[in-house]
Amino acid sequence: MQAVIIAGGEGTRLRPLTSTTPKPMLPIANKPMIGHVVELLAAHGVTDIIVTVAYLGNAIRNYLGDGAEFGVSVRYLQEETPLGTAGAVAHARHLVRGTFLVLSGDVLTDINLGEAIQFHQYHNAKATMVLTAVDAPTEFGIVATDETGRVEQLIEKPTWGEVFTDTVNTGIYVLEPEVLDTIPTDRPVDFSSEVFPRLLADGEELFGFISEGYWADVGTFGGFFQTGRDILDGRTHTQLEGFSFQGGVMIGKDCDVDPTAKIEGPALIGNYVYLGPGTEIRPYTVLGDNARIETGSVLSGAIVFDHVFVGESCRIRGAILGRGAEIRSRSVVNDGVIIADGVYVGREAVLAPDIKIYPAKKIEPLSTVTNSIVWEAGSPRTVFGPIGISGLANIDITPELACRIAMAYGSMLPLHSVVMAARDTSRSARAIKRAMMVGFNSVGMDVEDLEVSTLPVMRHLVARSDSRAGVRVALDPQDPQGLLIHLIDETGCDLSPGDRRKVERALEREDFRRVSGSEVGDLRAYPRSFESWKAELNDRLPMRRIRRLGAKIVIDFSYGSGNLSLPQVLASLGMDILAVNSYPSTIRSITHDPHNQLQALARLVVASSAQLGLLVDPGAERITVVDDEGIAFNDAELAALLTKLVIQSDGIQEVIAPVNMPNTLENLANEAEIRFTWAGLDLNDISTRVRTSEVPAIGVGGRGLFLFSNLTSVPDAAVSLGYLLSGLEHVRQPLSRLRRAIKVPKVHVDEIPVSYAQMGYTMRELRAQAEAESHEHLIAIDGIRLSDHDRFWLVAPDQQEPLLKVWVSDEDESAATATIAKLHQQVRSIRDAAPHLG
Secondary structure, three states: OEEEEEEOOOOHHHOOHHHOOOHHHOEEOOEEHHHHHHHHHHHOOOOEEEEEEOOOHHHHHHHHOOOHHHOOEEEEEEOOOOOHHHHHHHOOHHHOOOOEEEEEOOEEEOOOHHHHHHHHHHOOOOEEEEEEEOOOHHHOEEEEEOOOOEEEEEEEOOOHHHOOOOEEEEEEEEEOHHHHHHOOOOOOOOHHHHHHHHHHHOOOOEEEEEOOOOEEEOOOHHHHHHHHHHHHOOOOOOOOOOEEEOOOEEEOOOOEEOOOOEEOOOEEEOOOOEEOOOOEEOOOEEEOOOOEEOOOOEEEOOEEOOOOEEOOOOEEEOOEEOOOOEEOOOOEEOOOOEEOOOOEEOOOOEEOOOOEEOOOOEEOOOOEEOOOEOOOOOOOOOOEEOOEEEEEEOOOEOHHHHHHHHHHHHOOOOOOOEEEEEEOOOHHHHHHHHHHHHHHHHOOOEEEEEEEOOHHHHHHHHHOOOOOEEEEEEEEOOEEEEEEEEEEOOOOOEOOHHHHHHHHHHHHHOOOOOOOHHHOOOEEEOOOHHHHHHHHHHHHOOHHHHHHHOOEEEEEOOOOHHHHOHHHHHOOOOOEEEEEOOOOOHHHHHHOOHHHHHHHHHHHHHHOOOOEEEEEOOOOOOEEEEOOOOOEOOHHHHHHHHHHHHHHHOOOOEEEEEOOOOOHHHHHHHHOOOEEEEEOOOHHHHHHHHHOOOOOEEEEEEOOEEEEOOOOOOOOHHHHHHHHHHHHHHHOOOHHHHHHHOOOOOEEEEEEEOOHHHHHHHHHHHHHHHHHHHHHHEEOOOOEEEEEOOEEEEEEEOOOOOEEEEEEEOOOHHHHHHHHHHHHHHHHHHHHHOHHHO
16 A cells, blocks of 8 residues: 655744744654654555655655655655645656555544545545544534445535534545546645545545544644643554653653652653753653753743753743754743744743744843744734624724734735725724735735725725725724724625635734835825716616605714715705714714614604615615614515515516525515525625626625625615615505515524534534434525525524524514524533533
């Protein structure tokens, strides 16, 4: 049996350690990760090994040599350019004969490879993916199999809303050689995102072998620490080198340990280590070969690479010290500090938690370091929420964070791309927007400043210009003390989940483009920003029909910046308009009560005998509608009303709705014999489907958001109002009569707390139970949706918090309540059945 080890990755998430060392060569329990992989292969009788190398490949060649030291034969293939996982293996096609294994060189596992091979041969598979269950599946590719092991569905690096199982792809495969024949070697190709989906689509024999063994993808520093702890705790079958002592202490050969030194296990001490008088090695500490710890120093939970020097009376807690680092006397290195190879830390220095020191840097004596050297400190675990980046102004969202977010996003774009920047009227948004413009400029982006502008106008300008991105900062409508940052791509839409992850990872690894002084971006004003937007609305909306309606309406602008744009369109409609709260005011928008605001709007509609009332959110994207009797439409009712009107009056041929909307929308499309498509909960998914639809389409975003394919496929209150008025002119019926004619079951929303450790397992079990109940009516786009006639329930993981969001719709209110109670009980039962998941 042969094996191909993929070892060409750069390991950017583990910088600065990988700045000078390839990721497979980083030591876990004092042995490079690729060493553990080769030993696993040798233990299963796999002795013919091919290693693909690229980044710093000589380090791997020097370590493995010809493989004789490991009892195997090793050959190497150099990737001149990155080829992806599949491309790298296909590059070795001429060396492969018969069934073979594929493994990554940067994982730690004790999976039984022999069982995986037997499974592959028993099923006569063309490709077998080795799978395992993990606590946090969003960082991996999730895979669903049937009872025989045949792969049914796979999603690469899903959002929490897409998680339907906790079973993930380990990157270990058993393959037949013909799989490689169709893989091009002149461009990057990945198994998980291209090869396996194609095999699945072609109906090939693609299987998944679920292993019970230990597996860890050491892709983050958290994973690096945890994997080392797992080894010391004996959770793997990894063999440790050294002499075993009581309490889980392992000590290598030729160590010089002073009689007064204390070692508290579990701990691992490498070869030729010196521990001076009074030193203390506390649990979960790993010392590499030739480490020297001087008198009185205390190390707790630290990982120390080879040839590290620690002076007298130092305190090092939960840190990583790279190869050859020097920590001089009485220095303090706190939790989460990452010190790269060759760093010098002078005496009595203090390194604050969670900072990173890049290779060969020098920390002056007596200094206190609170920021990373070269790059600043890391980002939060998750910065994006359901509708952007939100948090308390100047507490969660600071100018420093805003600048770094802009640097992270800007570094993903070509040099001197144009970014548009806008804000609302608040001073806090102005300060944060300025910080972001500085960040974009610093990585070589040119910024066009729209100053105060609405989100729809900015989306339109980005989509209709040569801009590559946009950013808007505004008060958070859900929290008057908070801010909301929208990052926009070149189509005018919010960033896709994949691009959000790229921004977050750039923040985590602090990987920002550095440009010379002459390449710093330009900053310029963008005059007459509303004119292009207004011209397109006048051109695309059925303005003549709207004018014929001659409506009388009341509009509440919510003290937002929508009053700067909407009146320019409304002025040409010839309608009788009563505008309230029609001036921008930060104080008013922070202190007003939305419930009282809607009640006041309803009273004005009735008192003025208006045909309708419209509440526009401060960002001018969402609308709430009040009928002529002063009764407000709820979200589902408004979605059904507008969908029905545009089908009748504007020739819409496709309806696209998120999976948390009631079946009424699908029924309306079916009655009109037009296409209906369920979409995910993310607005970007709906927007993409609307934009790429081959026929005129409406997208329903929920909460008063609507998108139309003949415009920029992004939500805009002015566009939604235009189509609503056009539809009312077509049917010529009072809005109150239309409301009574629409029968939309109420959608109940609830939450079920579930830990991240249990999230994937819970979703997998819920899906299995739902499939057993009614496989035919199950949808697994974002979460799990089960429907039956006019009833449905949806369970989906929340994007930011450890909980499941639940939506239930039923004409029978008591039945809806019972369904929610049933789902709570199901989740509790799943948790009780799997206490080992935490």
